[in-house]
Amino acid sequence: MRVGFIVNPIAGMGGRVALKGTDGVVEEAIRRGARPIAPDVARLFLHELSNYAEARDLGFLTGPGPLGEDLLAEFDFPYEVIRHREVGYREVLGVRVPDTNSDDTKELVRRMLGRVGLIVFAGGDGTARDVFTVAGKTVPILGVPTGVKMFSGVFAASPEDAARLVAEFVGGNAELVERDVMDLDENAFRHDEVRPKHYGRALTPYAELLLQGAKEPTKTDEAEDVDAIVEALAEELEDGIYFLGAGSTVKKLKDLLGINGTLLGVDIVEIKNGRARLLVKDAAEKDLLKFAGEKTRIVVTVIGGLGFLFGRGNQQFSAEVLRRIPKENIIVVATPSKLRNGFIRVYTGDREVDERLRGYIRVRVSPWMERLVKVV
The missing domain is CATH 3.40.50 (Rossmann fold)
Known part of the structure; x- marks a missing residue:
């Protein structure tokens, strides 16, 4: 099986510094001392996946540089890179940050359709929204949790559980279920206003205990x-x-x-x-x-x-x-x-x-x- 693999390299940077998200506030997050965490989480996912026998025949389709290529180069998985554009970097207060955005995610998903049996993305709710906006229900998606909120139901409980879930799916032991894709207005969220929006229901591999639920309000x-x-x-x-x-x-x-x-x-x-x-x-x-x-x-x-x-x-x-x-x-x-x-x-x-x-x-x-x- 061929799997699409997309990394949002700035996802989750706002969490520890109390920004409740990273959309549009990367510079502020860095000023507060944040550093990229998504690559390390995605690397852990790939490391865990490499230990499963079911993953030996897996191939990947991924994005250039920090969007997936750099991490897959550290492992023995065969992979092909979709070079939709040259990805540059910028330096913010001494921290080197990839110059990527949601359009990269959407374009990569667009070019993966019909070529992969599953899309795995490392990011948060914003990334889940971007992937689903293009993929719809044409291909199953699975999130490796690297964001801050992750209120959508398409995320594995951890990067280790994501690896196991991919292995179970490849081995035919995970069913496909429909899970909610949700996102919040992060600017409103930072001001104690919860404005959730439901974007639809995505097809997602499911095995007991490995997939988290979606956010629910108090009854x-x-x-x-x-x-x-x-x-x-x-x-x-x-x-x-x-x-x-x-x-x-x-x-x-x-x-x-x-x-x-x-x-x-x-x-x-x-x-x-x-x-x-x-x-x-x-x-x-x-x-x-x-x-x-x-x-x-x-x-x-x-x-x-x-x-x-x-x-x-x-x-x-x-x-x-x-x-x-x-x-x-x-x-x-x-x-x-x-x-x-x-x-x-x-x-x-x-x-x-x-x-x-x-x-x-x-x-x-x-x-x-x-x-x-x-x-x-």
């Missing part, structure tokens, strides 16, 4: 339950430093504590003598590292539909941050609908940290009850 009939859980939790918080995560559930806690926190970012709060004080609003990874320690606590919720605790939309909680905070200091709040799969996911890109977080974690599901939920 209306659970809103009162969330209020009750948050009110009970607010009364129980001890004095100390807290990292309050993203999402409407934790935002209710921020409001109840009387702080002007963000809806979609991470805020650093100090509680002293029962009163909360906002230390850092919309914190980046570097801010969290200044306060992370054995006594620091984290309050987070599970992203509805995706089932992720860490690794989607909150990359400020990096492996280095989570390494410094005991697992028992992570307070998880979630309504039962967010736990319907029976497990929740974490993916920091650091296997040691992910392994420490796996096992079981307590999740507050009502004002008076916690549930032990498996972390995978």
Whole structure:
């Protein structure tokens, strides 16, 4: 089988620096200390794929230079390059960045149609949208998660799972299902406004546990339950430093504590003598590292539909941050609908940290009850 392989080399750069995306803000991300992460994630995908016997007969069709060619050159897979144009580079504050855009993705997909049995792309929701806009349902697509939000249902849970899913698909052990392609207005998202748009349903390889779900809002009939859980939790918080995560559930806690926190970012709060004080609003990874320690606590919720605790939309909680905070200091709040799969996911890109977080974690599901939920 021949597989299309496209890398968005700037995807995900805005995550750790609290930009909630990278579209149109690459320069700002670099000013805040961001560096490209997509090539490393895509490289991990190819490395994992090379270990599967089913991948021995795979060939790739890819884009020039940073769009795929550079990474495939590091492995033994046969590949052909679509040289639709010469891809240049630009330097921003000492960081060399490929001069690529969404038109490159669309043109590569256009030239792959009819020549591949699957298109694998490394990127985020914007890349998924670009691939689907051209491919439609003419060819299956699969995302290697390298973006910030990744609310679409066409992404594997991790680059390792993407590799396994490709192997299962090639071996005839993965069915094709229709999954939602979604994207948000990133500029509005950075200003705490959620404006999702549904672009359609793509054909995607599926095997149990390897593919993530699509983002879902909190159910209306659970809103009162969330209020009750948050009110009970607010009364129980001890004095100390807290990292309050993203999402409407934790935002209710921020409001109840009387702080002007963000809806979609991470805020650093100090509680002293029962009163909360906002230390850092919309914190980046570097801010969290200044306060992370054995006594620091984290309050987070599970992203509805995706089932992720860490690794989607909150990359400020990096492996280095989570390494410094005991697992028992992570307070998880979630309504039962967010736990319907029976497990929740974490993916920091650091296997040691992910392994420490796996096992079981307590999740507050009502004002008076916690549930032990498996972390995978």
